[in-house]
Amino acid sequence: MIKTTRYFMSRCSRAGLISLVLTLLLSTAAHAERQMLDRVIAIVDDGVILQSEFDERMAEIRQRAADTGMPLPPEADLRNQLMESLIVESLQLQMAERVGIRFDDDTLNRVIADLAQSNNMSFDQYVSALESQGVYLSTRERIRKELAINEVQRGIVNRRINITDQEIENYLNSEAGRAAMSPDYLVDQILVPIPASDPPGLAAAKQDFAQQIYERAAAGDDFAQLRMIAQQSAQQQGFAVSGGELGWRKAEQLPSLFAEFVPDMRAGEVTEPVRSSNGLHIVKLSDVRGDSNRLVSQTQARHILVAPNEIRTEEQARRLINEIHQRIRDGEEFNILARQYSDDTMSVVAGGDLGWVSDGGMPPEFAAQVQHLEVGELSEPFQTSFGWHVAEVTGRREQDLSRDFQRQQAQNALRARKFDLELENWLLEIRDEAYVKFIN
Known part of the structure; x- marks a missing residue:
């Protein structure tokens, strides 16, 4: 209802x-x-x-x-x-x-x-x-x-919830924390059975069959559709092919054979046929969630923003940014001109420096202009919804944010633990302080 x-x-x-x-x-x-x-x-x-x-x-x-x-x-x-x-x-x-x-x-x-x-x-x-x-x-x-x-x-x-650094460290070092932080794997498989009773010729034919399935899967064929095709083809040849998704599982919940190699796979990757006592397994890691590996591309850039306002028209802003651009090219210091002219109050004190920003952290229209710049390269003047800019990329790097990600995940988990109790306390407080009059 x-x-x-x-x-x-x-x-x-x-x-x-x-x-x-x-x-x-x-x-x-x-x-x-x-x-x-x-x-x-x-x-x-x-x-x-x-x-x-x-x-x-x-x-x-x-x-x-x-x-x-x-x-x-x-x-x-x-x-x-x-x-x-x-x-x-x-x-x-x-x-x-x-x-x-x-x-x-x-x-x-x-x-x-x-x-x-x-x-x-x-x-x-x-x-x-x-x-x-x-x-x-x-x-x-x-x-x-x-x-x-x-x-x-x-x-x-x-x-109202306070989480200390020590609480985060204790959680990350606890058994419960390590289990919660470990990734979940969504694994799919196709099994071509090869019992010990198979004659050598049939076993070899099944090995070729499994290899063909792998090659098609590795080439990008839909895995579920490929399994159905394999089952139909195998049935015509007098044997059965099985398999299916295992659902989301931690590494320790996977079959012991799979647990040996799945954590090292990338999402979307397919293994070559893997032998077990049951036959040959073609395994696909469909997805991973909660993966703590966070190698992030970051860009360091600086810019000067000239925005139209009550006393500066759009055309005047364009002319000013072109003048600033030329002065930089002529050898004047970028940071000095930024402090003198930039309308970006967040970066003006730092001489226009935006600091290290992870991919996706810049406004899309700004990122589109700086993503192809080489380190040390000055952009041509360009316009966004904020106004007119000149920008320069001062650095690029790959930053490992795994620890930061783990700490954020731990903080979220601890916050979730405390939320219900703190919510109950807050609701009791506002009820006690409320003016309530019942009308009969």
């Missing part, structure tokens, strides 16, 4: 809210003949909880329990738990509103597209299904709220 919520946010003062609620209650009593469609059941700081919201959520809980066979607590406990959940949710949504956390329609559509895919439906089919149930708009609103709450939690709770 898709969860839905109707929610009302008020920017009134607390006193104004109470006055408004009392007015609404008196008005309802004075007009008892009118059917009451909704009412406020709690004031939470600057927001309210509606009866309809409570009833909707309660219906969802009961339906989910019925669908899964999950037992529910006693009625009074269930109602208290639900009210507390709605209070804490309201507090987080109000925080998101105050700090300006909002998600546009494109973001919501991407989430809905993911939901559609998980239900094996197209985007339009999924939307139509929601509309037929009358929950499309409420579903979008629920997604918007959940995204906002997640963003608030991520931003606030992560700031």
Whole structure:
């Protein structure tokens, strides 16, 4: 069932809210003949909880329990738990509103597209299904709220978590840390069986058959398609070919034969036929994740930016960058001219030096201009969305960031461990500090 919520946010003062609620209650009593469609059941700081919201959520809980066979607590406990959940949710949504956390329609559509895919439906089919149930708009609103709450939690709770260098080192040196940091391998294989009972001629024919499969796989043929072709061909010759993906596994979870060579393979690589007691294996390493080997290409460059502004037109900026370019070519110091003219406040003090930047770390339009420059080569003036530039590459290198990557992974793992406990503590704090008034 898709969860839905109707929610009302008020920017009134607390006193104004109470006055408004009392007015609404008196008005309802004075007009008892009118059917009451909704009412406020709690004031939470600057927001309210509606009866309809409570009833909707309660219906969802009961339906989910019925669908899964999950037992529910006693009625009074269930109602208290639900009210507390709605209070804490309201507090987080109000925080998101105050700090300006909002998600546009494109973001919501991407989430809905993911939901559609998980239900094996197209985007339009999924939307139509929601509309037929009358929950499309409420579903979008629920997604918007959940995204906002997640963003608030991520931003606030992560700031409360402190991870020391010693904790990172201890984790990396622990058995659990070493296991978590080790890569996962996605291995596929084709097995050509050669039992000991095969006569020499048949065994030789199977070896040739396995070699042909390897050569086609190494040439780039689709491995799964190649396995199916091999199975059909082998069946016509009177024997069976097997194999398939082993799924994501750590090195120690691989068959002992594979564990000897798979960690040394590159993603996409195919082995020549490997002999075992079962026959010949053609093994492909389809993918690797969590690999700590991080040899990264880096570029060191410096630049001068001249941007159009309120007192400098586009044409004036172009003329100035051409003048600066010529002065550099005539022998003036790049860094001195950068400090004098560059509009890039982040690099101007360093004489335009951008430091060492890994591939992909520069804006694409800037990177496209400097990627082909030789070390020491000055670019021609060029324009990006930031303005006009001249740039010079001062160095290139291959940097091993494996240790940095491992430390970042360890920090992420430790943060994930601490997040739930810190989230619980934070939610208790904001609940204790909140103003809550229940309306009977």
